[in-house]
Amino acid sequence: MKHYDYIFAGSGLSSLMTAYKMAISGKFANKDILLLDYNAKQENDRTWCFWQKDNSIWDTIIYRRWDTARFANETRSTDLDFGGYQYKMIRGIDFYNFVFAELRKHSNIEFINQKVIDYKDAGTNVLVETATESYTCNRLFNSIYNRELPASQNKYPILQQHFIGWHVKTNAPVFDPAKPTFMDFSIPQKGNTRFMYVLPFAEDEAIVEYTLFSKDLLPVEEYEQAIEEYLKNLSTSGYSVIAEEKGSIPMTSYPFWENNTKNILNIGSAGGWTKASTGYTFRNADKKSDELITYLLKEKDFTGLYKRNRFWFYDLLLLDILSVKNLMGGTIFSAMFRSGKAAPVFKFLDEETSFAEELKVIWQCPKALFIKALFKRITNL
Template sequence: MKHYHYIFAGAGLSGLMTVYRMAISGRFNDASILLLDTDTKKENDRTWCFWQRGITIWDDIILRHWNTALFASQNFRTDLDFDGYEYNMIRGIDFYNFVLAELKKHSNIAFAHQKVTDFADLGMHVLVKTDVESYTCNKLFNSIYNPALPASQKKYPLLQQHFIGWHVKTDTPAFNAHKPTFMDFSIVQKGNTRFMYVLPFSGTEAIVEYTLFSKDLLAIAEYEEAIKQYLTDKGITEYEIVDKERGSIPMTSYKFWEHNTKNILNIGSAGGWTKASTGYTFKNADKKSREVVHFIQSQNDFTKFYKKNKFWGYDLLLLDILARKNHKGSAIFAAMFKNGKAAPIFKFLDEETTLSEDLAVISKCPKGLFINALLRRMLNL
């Protein structure tokens, strides 16, 4: 049975970000590292977007970036003032190629296309079983999400950011290449939080995505009919569907980190790295992967990695509201973005604000909803 210093169960966004940072740090050249995943990472299976001020280590693979975006509600439309932020888009295939090209330079890092079937912390080491063979390691990073964990309890609500997107191409210009649509709540809500999301590559090409924040997924035909109707309403009737993408991202404040052990760290969605209130993944995973690589250079107990902060509580209150009154999402986001100033909200969602800055953002929201949610939490209703 082969032994490694570190094993990654799953090589998705969080796993690849973490091992990439380990590789470029130069601090782990003597450590044996194994990534286990059935996916060969040779397909463009998703698109990630994130806002950022300044440079990132991912700048070379940013396909498009924008300095403004459209926000729309049932009652108004506004161009968002990013005030120095950029909204960036990265294709999955570009990210995979970028990371894997770096990993190939490191002989101490191996990738096995195997399915992880079980793992256990045995105290002195971790046992990892796959459908092919078994391994041991000093430390395991697990990014295999177990939906049964948040679904098995009622204390912390579980919603999904679920969507289908069409990559469409038109013969004549139909999109504003310089302005994505960040959230368009002007569509029929049907008792949920539903919006359209448009990422333009050019005047004739864009990803048009129908997204919901809700508990239950829809039939595929319902997402696609909504996209088709949205395009028709925009006067876009002649187009080619180049590609499609589909996803469902958990939105919950469930305490995934309580399942960490001394030698097993849950990362990505499996570790609660997804931003609970929005479902955004890339930026949070980037920050957490940096923290993990710093942590393992000086500490040995993964139960000490995570610390709950005030933003966990903010996210929980929003999810409490959306779980009970899912149709209120449009009004909440419209109130936040009504004045068009996106930068303070981006900073707040990045969990980088002071208490006074928190209050400035929260004060924009419908106060009754949040006060009621806070009281229900305090009274355990």
Template sequence: MKHYDYIFAGAGLSALMAVYEIAVSGKFSDKSILLLDADSKKTNDRTWCFWEKPNGKFDAIVSKKWKIAWFAHENFRRILDLNPYQYKMICGLDFYNFVFVEISLHPYIHFINQKVNSILEKNDLVFIETASETFSCNKLFNSIYDPKSALSQQQFPVLQQHFIGWKIKTVQKIFNPELPTFMDFSIPQNGNTRFMYVLPTSENEALLEYTLFSKDLLPEKEYENAIEDYIQKLGISTYEIIEKERGQIPMTSYQFWKKNTKNILNIGSAGGWTKASTGYTFKNTIKKSKALIEFSQHENDFTKFHKTNKFWFYDLLLLDILSDKNHLGSSIFSSMFKSGNPALIFKFLDEETSLYEDLKVILKCPKRLFISALINRIFKNQPVKTIK
């Protein structure tokens, strides 16, 4: 049985980001590290977007940056000035290649293309079994998301950010490559929180994603029909689908970190690293990974890693509302962006604002909804009944 100091079960965004931080830190060369995943990470299976100031650590693989963006509602349209931020896009395969090139420079880091079947903690060691062999380690980082624990409880609502995206190439020059659509809520909501997302990379190429924040997934055809309708609405008559992508990201304030042990740390979606109120993952994962590597240099007990902050509670209130009245998502997000300062909103969503700045953002939202949610959470401790 091969033994390692650290094993990463799953090689998704959080694991690869953490391993990258380990590699570039230069402080773990005396450790043996293994990445285990059934996926070889050789396909362009997803796209990550995030807002960030210029000169970020992953700018070398950013395929497109935008300084402004459209926000649309059925009653208004607004161009958001993102300064001092930029909205950045990274393709999955570019990220995988970037990380694996760095890993290849560090012989103490290994990747094995095998599926994790089981994990067992025993006698201060962790054992990981695949179909063909068993490994042991001192510390395990688990990024394999199991929705059962979150879905089997009633204390915290569980929604999904779910979407299908088409990257298309048109005959006409239809897109402005410097103006993406951040959220377009003018599309039919059909009782949910639904929006279209458009990321143009040239005048005749763009990624269009039909996205929902809701509990239940849709039949595949319903997403694709919505994309086709939107393409027609843009006046596009002839186009080619270059790539397709599909995803679902948990949106919940469920306390995944309570399942951490001294030697097993849940990371990524499995550890509650996804920003619960938006489903955004990339920027949060950068922060969490850096904090994790710093923590691992001086702490030995993974139960001490997580710390809850005020933003966890803000997210919980929003999810309480969307769980009970999902159709109100459009009005909530639109109320923030209609007249709010985009830079301040993005700073708030990055969890970097002061209490005074929090209030400037929160007070743009429908107040009665959040007061009702707050009362139910604090005083009644029961499912929230929101006000229309």
């Protein structure tokens, strides 16, 4: 049974980010590191988008970037002022190739294409079992999401950001390649938070995505019909579907970190790294992986890494509202972006604001909804 210093159970975004940063830091060169995943990460299976002002280590693989975006609801359409931010897109295959190209330079880092089926903190080490072999390690990073954990309680609501997106080529020029559609709530809400999301690459090419923030997924046909209707209203004169992507991202303030042990750390969606109020993952995971690298160089007990903060509570209040009145998402986000100035909202959602700045954003939202949710939540913490 081979032993490693660190094992990653699952090699999704957060695992690969962390392993990459461990590699380029030069501070883990004497540590044996193993990544385990049933998926070889050789396909373009997803896209990630995020807003950012500064440059980052990922800039060389940015596929598209935009300086503004459109926000719409049933009464108006607004071009957002990003105030120096850019909206950036990274394709999954470009990210995988970039990270693995670096990892292959480090003989102490190994990737094995196996599915993890179990793991256990034995105190002095961690036992990891795959479908075919067993391994031990000093410390385990688990990114395999366990839906049963948040589902086993009712203190923290659970929504999903679920979607189907079509990469389409249209017969007529209908898109503005300089302006994605961030959220379009003008479509029928049907009692939920539903919006269209458009990432344009050319006047006749874009990813068009039908997205919901709700508890339950829909039949595939309902997503597809919504996309078809949206494209019809754009007067595309016909189109072809180049590729399709779909997903379901957990949105919950459930404290995943409470399941960490001394030697096992849950990361990614399995560790609550997804931004609970929006489902955005890339930027949050980038920051969390930086924090993790710093922690690894100083501490050894994973149980002391995370804790609640006021942003966790803000997210919780929004999810409390949407879990009871799911159709209010469009109203809330429309209020946040009413002025068209997106920079204060982006800064708030990135958890980089002062308390005074946060109050300005929160004050734009429907006050009665949040006051009611606040009083109800205070009695339930």
